[in-house]
Amino acid sequence: MKDFIFKMPARVRMGIGLSAEIGRILKEEYGYKKAFIATDKGIVNAGIIGKIEEGLQAGDMDYIVYDALIPDPTIEVVDEAADILRNSGADVVLAVGGGSPIDTAKAMCMLQTNEGSVREYLFGGTKTVTNESMPLFCIPTTAGTGSEMTAASVITNNQEKTKVSVTHENLIPKMALIDPSLQLGMPAFITATTGMDALTHAIESYVSLNAEPISDAMGLAAIRMIGENLRTAVSDGSNIEARANMAVASTIAGAAFMNGGLGVVHGIAQTIGAVAHVAHGTANALLLPYCMKRNVVGNLEKFRQIAVALGENVDGLTLREGADKAVEAVFKLAEDLRVPMKLKDVGVTKEMFPEIIEGTMAYRLLAVNPCKLAPKDVEEILEEAFA
Numbered sequence: 274m275k276d277f278i279f280k281m282p283a284r285v286r287m288g289i290g291l292s293a294e295i296g297r298i299l300k301e302e303y304g305y306k307k308a309f310i311a312t313d314k315g316i317v318n319a320g321i322i323g324k325i326e327e328g329l330q331a332g333d334m335d336y337i338v339y340d341a342l343i344p345d346p347t348i349e350v351v352d353e354a355a356d357i358l359r360n361s362g363a364d365v366v367l368a369v370g371g372g373s374p375i376d377t378a379k380a381m382c383m384l385q386t387n388e389g390s391v392r393e394y395l396f397g398g399t400k401t402v403t404n405e406s407m408p409l410f411c412i413p414t415t416a417g418t419g420s421e422m423t424a425a426s427v428i429t430n431n432q433e434k435t436k437v438s439v440t441h442e443n444l445i446p447k448m449a450l451i452d453p454s455l456q457l458g459m460p461a462f463i464t465a466t467t468g469m470d471a472l473t474h475a476i477e478s479y480v481s482l483n484a485e486p487i488s489d490a491m492g493l494a495a496i497r498m499i500g501e502n503l504r505t506a507v508s509d510g511s512n513i514e515a516r517a518n519m520a521v522a523s524t525i526a527g528a529a530f531m532n533g534g535l536g537v538v539h540g541i542a543q544t545i546g547a548v549a550h551v552a553h554g555t556a557n558a559l560l561l562p563y564c565m566k567r568n569v570v571g572n573l574e575k576f577r578q579i580a581v582a583l584g585e586n587v588d589g590l591t592l593r594e595g596a597d598k599a600v601e602a603v604f605k606l607a608e609d610l611r612v613p614m615k616l617k618d619v620g621v622t623k624e625m626f627p628e629i630i631e632g633t634m635a636y637r638l639l640a641v642n643p644c645k646l647a648p649k650d651v652e653e654i655l656e657e658a659f660a
């Protein structure tokens with residue numbers, strides 16, 4: 274076994290209906306005085322912020338709501354929100370939403386104690402995070418990103434049409450508050466695509482060259498839970514048990530990939546997010562099976578284990594046949610969930626390929642993808658996923 278470091282991410286607290294207690298937790302258990310709720314208008318319109326406000330009021334906690342965050346946050350939006358937070362008088366941030374508000378809030382909290390613009394802290398930038406962030410509590414409203422567990426904040430650079438992250442341990446939130454009841458109203462399509470994002474985290478970290486036994490255990494557990502619950506969460510969104518299992522699986526997968534890393538699926542997804550504005554979950558859901566097909570030779574045994582975790586019977590099969598079952602199982606899952614399965618259907622054109630290939634090759638975690646990939650390999654994946 275190789276040497277490794279496993280970083281324990283954010284503390285997790287899970288409870289159905291937990292958001293009703295949020296005020297008491299922040300005020301009585303932690304002694305905070307005023308919360309800055311960082312969210313977007315979609316979350317407000319879904320009625321979720323109303324429930325959080327009730328929970329804060331019940332605990333007699335002072336708060337303000339800032340709902341100007343956007344999907345795929347830009348440098349400008351992050352810097353502006355960080356300024357507003359600085360002048361708000363709040364002593365804790367409560368991020369409520371999917372990956373975008375949580376990622377934005379991580380960067381905002383970092384910028385309270387580290388000078389300058391978020392632009393300077395992005396991968397390859399001129400500054401390094403040195404100081405502890407302002408405390409951040411996260412309430413995920415999707416079961417997908419796992420961002421509540423990780424050290425990364427993905428930011429869009431509109432000028433350069435790239436998505437790049439700030440990654441530092443100081444960005445890890447203080448606590449993830451998982452309340453599956455907040456996810457009961459999530460539309461089927463969002464449930465499906467964000468759930469596939471979580472599955473992508475679990476699979477990419479499990480087969481990563483950076484994988485180690487602890488992230489492996491978490492990755493496999495998440496794969497199994499998602500395989501057993503995602504179809505139900507999509508077909509019957511009111512099933513609280515399936516919602517709870519998906520919410521917890523997504524958080525486990527977040528902890529797995531913070532340690533194990535990701536791979537080519539996220540490399541391409543992040544790039545087509547910036548180039549063609551394809552939502553992160555949709556991009557991953559679409560690309561995952563095609564990338565698995567390309568990666569399967571990189572670790573046959575682990576892909577066979579994925580097949581088993583997804584409920585496939587591999588008895589009597591060769592190692593290669595068993596590994597291929599994992600690819601088949603994920604194609605089948607994507608079909609059942611009715612997520613888009615071709616790039617041409619989500620706004621990607623062949624003219625974009627050179628830019629997508631270049632962006633993917635520049636992706637930091639491509640280095641831990643189980644197969645070494647050249648631009649030609651990425652092009653082949655894109656061709657197969659195109660039409």
Ligand SMILES: [Fe+2]
Nearest residue numbers: 418470474553
């Ligand atoms: Fe992701």
